[in-house]
Amino acid sequence: MKEHEKNFLFEHVPVATAVCDATGNIKQANQAFRHWFNIQQPTQEPLSFNNYIRPQDRRQFHRFLQKLLTGGEPATCTVTLIEPVSIPLRIEGRRIPPKDSDSPPFMILSLLSIEKEKRLEETLQSYRSALRHLRSILALLQTEVDSSEELLNLTLQEALSLTRSQRGCLYEYDEKHATLSIRHIACINEESEPCPSPSREALRRILETRLPYRPHKGILYVPVVLENRVQGLLILHEGSTPTPRKDNARLTLLMNSAWRILEKRRIELLKDTYYKAIQNMQQPVVITDRTGTIQEVNPAFLSMYEYSPEEVVGQNPRILNPGIEVYKNLGFSEEYYHSLFKGMWKDILDPRKGQWEGILINRKKSGTLLWAQTYITSIRDAQGNIQRFIGLPVNISSLKEGESKSRIELYRTIARLSELRDNETGNHMRRVGIYARLLARALGMTDKFCEEMELFAPMHDIGKVGISDTILLVNRPLTQEEYNEIKKHTLLGYTIVRDKEELKTAAEITLYHHERWDGRGYPYGLKGEAIPLSARITAIADVYDALRSKRPYKEEWTHEESVREIVKNSGQAFDPRLVQVFLQLAKQFDEVYTRLKD
Structure with a gap:
């Protein structure tokens, strides 16, 4: 140096x-x-x-x-x-x-x-004592016991040794009901009777001060404090010599530490129980952090969406969203799509609600779509800050499919009502539905619209159930008065289906399918694109099949004759653009009629 x-x-x-x-x-x-x-x-x-x-x-x-x-x-x-x-x-x-x-x-x-050396030596001695006590606490932390009662027994034995007491009892304090209940007893000798609980006055003092309290010689009360709240009370029967104040402090630290360990183990046990329950339940579960990043999924979730854990953990649940175009294709508006997710986030972020329930369209890894009845809940900490989101999706695709089949059967039954009142056949209704779907698909319409055209186009004459048989079944040309009565079937049909949102397309078809492109149709004389597309499509499908079909008052027309008639009325009875699409599909129309001919 x-x-x-x-x-x-x-x-x-x-x-x-x-x-x-x-x-x-x-x-x-x-x-x-x-x-x-x-x-x-x-x-x-x-x-x-x-x-x-x-x-x-x-x-x-x-x-x-x-x-x-x-x-x-x-x-x-x-x-x-x-x-x-x-x-x-x-x-x-x-x-x-x-x-x-x-x-x-x-x-x-x-x-x-x-x-100064003496003071330093005393401080050092105190540190040595604290280290010995710390070793006791560390020993508790490292103790692998089968139950909390065993841990409490070890802790109380340590407390008795520290204070040279003969008997100790640990009570648990129920803050909600302000009651004490015995938790554990430790004795040096064979005596196992619990120490008497304190008086109300003594308990009140302990709760207020949260400090050890000696009400009289031979008895020491030591409150167990966790998170600034009294959780329990240790009662010691001391020997002839009172426990020194410094040992009281160590004793308090020992008991608080042991209680904290017990609470931690209880929470860990609950977490383990919940985790195992989530992993083994049949209900799909997804847990994300507050930013929406997936933290955990259970096997039922992986099975439902056909993913592996590595493919979803760390991702955002948006990987399940097929996107706005799929929603639109299934008949939902862009406005509905945005309001759906906006409403979801509004509810789960609102501390007064904190949860949301709704139906989402999801996509599996394979690309298959499914309908998910979804429940989302926000998990908050003690300060009210969001820490996690838990999602519970339920696959209701089969239920949706069953509902759809039931509706389809109901709609077809309704459509057959008009068959019973008219000279039309069941195959006529089927063919009209197929023609309508072909036209809608060629126009690039959504899947939902195409399905509705096949379902509802056959219902175009449902209003004829309100027309007298003497008019419907006559085998001669109708008088003007009879024709005017027949025309009422559009309004009658609309009255039947108008109040159902899911029958909106059917209501358009029944009311407007006799309107003409040139404005000379009925009931309102609408012109051009003022006529709903569904009604314009149905008009071509219905007329083509009516021309091809044999009736008591007419013979069957050939495919070529029927096509020429529709082309002839392009821009008059029919939408010219639709007529051009019809010409592209004419061969398929003929095949459908031939396959399903009466």
Whole structure:
């Protein structure tokens, strides 16, 4: 070490240190020494230890210096200082090796306050005790016991040993009902009776102060506090000597630590139970963090969506959303799509609600769509901050399919009502539905619209159930009065289906399928695109099949004749654009009629 480094260390060491000669004259003193003796530096007056050591200790001090000079080994002596600081000191010294044979010997002396050393020793002793206690707590943490009762028994045995008590009882405090219930008893001897619980006054004091309390000799109450709330109460039957206050503090720490361990184990057990329950339940479950990133899914979820854990964990549930185009294709508007998800987030983020329930369209990994009745709940911490979202999707695709089949059968039954009142056949209705679907699909309409055209186009004459048989079944040309009566079937049909949202397309068809492109149709004389597309499609499908079919008042037309008739009426009875699409599909129309001919 270089000289300037040695000097720096000497000057700033926190122990009062000085260099002196064989007579005790001080040659150099560090900052701590000068501060202790209030020495200003530099000083013109020679300094000596004799000026600071009381007279009766000076002889002993000089023997100490001689011992350092002759023995060469470090040594100590105890002296008492005079003013300005009259305190007993322990001086530690050693001889400094001379630079050469002609140099006088010097000693380096360090001054330590005996009182300060005692305080340091007491503090150190306290630290050692705390470390012993910490080892006890760590031993509790590392104890692998089968039940919380075993852990409590170990803790109470430690408490009895610490306080030299003969018996201890641990009560659990129910804050909601302000009651104590016995949790565990530990005894040194065979006695196992519980210690009596405190009086209401004593309990009130314990709850207010949360400090150990000795109501009378031989009894010590130690509250167990967790999260700033009293959770339990330890009652000890002390021996003849009361437990020292310092041991009370350690005891409190021990019990609070043990209770915290118990609470942690209880929570871990609950978590493990919930986790196993989630993993084994048949209900699909997905858990995300507050940003929506998937943290956990159960096997039922993976089975439902055909993914592996690695493919979904860390992803956003949006991987299940097929997108707005699929919703639109199934008949939902863009406005509905956006309001659906906006409403979902509004509800789950609202602390007053915190949950949402609705039907979503999801897509499996394979691309297959499914309908999911979905329940989403937000999980919040004690401060009300969202920590997790839990989603519970239920696959209702089969239910939806069953509902759809039931509706289809119902609609077909309704359509057959008009067959019973008219000369039309069942196959006529089927063919009209297929033609309508072909036209809608060729126009690029959504799947939902195409399905509805096949279902509802056959219902176009449902209103004829309200027309008299004497008019419907006549085998001669109708009079104007009879024709006017027949025309009422459009309004009658509309009246039957108008109040059902799911029958909106059917209502359009029944009301407007006799409107004409040129505005000469009925019941309202609508013109061009003012006529709903569903009705314009149905008009072509119905007329084509009517032309092809044999009736009591007409013979069957050929496919070519029927096509020419429709083309002839393009821009008059029929939408010209639809007629062009019809021409592209004419061969398929003929195949359908031939396959399903009456």
